[in-house]
Amino acid sequence: MIKTLLIVVPIFVAAHLRAQPATDTTRKSPIPTLTYEQYHAFLKGEAGEDMARVAEMNHYPLPEKVLKYKYELDLSPIQVKKLTEAANYLHRRRLQIGGSIIDTEHNLDSMFRYNKVQDGNLIFYTNRYGLYQGELKNAFLQACLSTHNLLSQQQMARFESLEKRK
Template sequence: MAQGPHHATSPYAQEAGREIKSLSETDVDELTRGGGWGFAKAAELNDYPGPSHVLQMKDRLGLRDDQLREVQKAFDLMQARALEEGRTFVEAERALDNAFRNRTITESMLQDLIAKAEVSRSRLRFIHLAAHLEVTRVLGADQIAAYGRHRGYSK
């Protein structure tokens, strides 16, 4: 018995129902709560500890009170900036998606919408990476090494 032509389903098929096609609900949640969204991996995986994890491990790392205050300050600043910029990025992606959805997109509009989204994405990445730089300046070499061991990056 002959079968009809085989149609492969796109790996994107399950994403067609997303509110913003380029971002999952998890992505939107992460970005709008100031989460890292993997932006700081270049720092994190090269021995530049992140403020959130340092705060979680403060006792294991033996943070002094002055270090704790500095790391908390770096975290709070990063969080506030990332929260605002994350919302900006999500809105930029929403505008791009809407222009396609509404079939109002033009080439110049496309260029402008992409530029806005990418500038915001760049700012987000800077915010998160800069926080890792700041925290690394606060910690001692032994604390940075301990951080790497506790995070499973080194032995």
């Protein structure tokens, strides 16, 4: 059942995706518990990159970072295809989970704002929020794992030297 919830972008978020212009730091977030920047990062599928830190620190890079150096690393067409698929899957998951996080924040805000907080629904939504955070971290770490497994030791060493130069 939880997997089904993650696949559909919540209606509240879908409406805001159509209505919101590009990120504007002078505007307020429609969700008071998120900054405007956080809100738009979730909507665009750009939030959470810090969740890959444990993998990246241990030589498991994100696929989109490796793809920036596809010529320098002499990636094969199969490697490029699989890295692109991993990057696209991660982006889709970031969009899905980000929408769910926004929806959950909206529900929590509404419960407190309208004094409708009950023990049961508070437990439900906070546990749900934790689930989404775990799903997002897993999506990042799975992408890093698949990226690491696609690269040779020489490509990995070259990638790390290229990253150090930037």
